[in-house]
Amino acid sequence: MFDIKNLVRPNILVMKPYSSARDEFKGEASIFIDANENNLESLIPNQNFNRYPDPYQRKLKEKIASIKKVNLNQLFLGNGSDEAIDLLIRLVCKPGFDEVLTFSPTYGMYDVSSNLNDVVLRQIRLDENFQIQPEMLEDVIHTNTKIIFLCSPNNPTGNLLDSQSIESLLKMFYGLVVIDEAYIDFANQPSWINRLSEFPNLVVLQTFSKAWGLAALRLGMAFASPEIITFLNKIKPPYNISEATQLLALKAMEQADKLGGIVSEINQGRQYLQETLSKLTNVRKVYPSDANFVLVEVTNADKIYAYLLDKGIVVRNRTNQPGCYNCLRVTVGTQAENKKLIQALEAYSD
């Protein structure tokens, strides 16, 4: 039986978390002189910005939980999902000893956060369609491997990982299986959030940075069992989500009904890019995408990247990523931006 307590680093099991002034206070009061705030005046008036924010973001979580149809105690909020990635590694991986596993190519922060925490990152190469094959699963079990990060839809490749392979991993692996769904709003598949109750070792990451258009606010979500969420709350920085972020995210969610329209417009832009890019002579392959970007194999990624930069167009050169030789990653822009990219590429010659 999976028990998160068997995975959590022993020092975290026994440590006493920081207890903030607002954690300890319960009840009614009219004078708050407990947190060394400025009670006189804030340079941004009428917003309570002179006060520390709710450390557990209750109002915000209630709204998110109702939209995502999860219980409050299955939800953790991070300063971007990048913070959740880092905290998950710190929660279960002993520095200098434990390992994290990813399937490459994939999102770079799993590597950066592992490195920062002195944790070895093991990588298994995805196949030529950027999928996990059954024989790769033999390499998964290592006693020191504590987390598998799966990114679906994957960055930079854009594809969803096959559900059967993910399910096999969830069933066979004794550690945490983290499915990073930063791009799930653009995909034609339900979230793994719906299956949390089946897999006690499942953690799902989502973010407000992509479809919601709130990258600047830094707000990410982790969904998992209440036991895992309790541990993440134990180790997080006390006020990791600012009051401004909490207020603005709540405001954005009042307009949640607009999200579908925005996503479908972005997906139309993706289709336009896929169709037009694939007709260009300097494009060798356009990979299928379930995200808000497309991976494109071109004749010479370094040269075309520099050429576009010269035209004031910044794409992401992924040529040095495993399996991505001569590939550029292009985010779906506005209609006008997409057209300008195509026009620039049409005018390019080696």
Ligand SMILES: Cc1ncc(COP(=O)(O)O)c(C=O)c1O
């Ligand atoms: C797969 C993936 N996960 C997480 C993130 C980071 O998201 P956030 O802005 O919530 O930190 C990104 C950002 O590009 C991403 O591509």
